[in-house]
Amino acid sequence: MVPISMETFVNKHCKNNPEENRAQFKENLKQAVQDKKNGVTCDNCGERIWAIGSTVSHYACFSCLTGEADSSGDYEIDEVCLL
Numbered sequence: 656m657v658p659i660s661m662e663t664f665v666n667k668h669c670k671n672n673p674e675e676n677r678a679q680f681k682e683n684l685k686q687a688v689q690d691k692k693n694g695v696t697c698d699n700c701g702e703r704i705w706a707i708g709s710t711v712s713h714y715a716c717f718s719c720l721t722g723e724a725d726s727s728g729d730y731e732i733d734e735v736c737l738l
């Protein structure tokens with residue numbers, strides 16, 4: 656995955672989704688990052704969750720959220736990118 660800082664991703668997301676509540680979105684993202692650090696896994700397959708996708712959509716891993724195996728072109732928050 657492509658590492659991105661939380662701040663940069665929040666800016667990017669809110670630019671693309673002007674109706675998003677920025678403070679709330681950031682809180683949710685922080686929570687997902689923390690949960691990934693704590694070892695939360697996908698309900699469906701047991702892989703580590705994808706923090707960004709879990710914030711935007713619902714808690715699951717990259718493959719289950721996107722239906723793709725290749726995550727090389729997608730962002731993940733830098734501090735949990737290598738988990």
Ligand SMILES: [Zn+2]
Pocket residue numbers: 697698699700701702715716717718719720
């Ligand atoms: Zn999964």
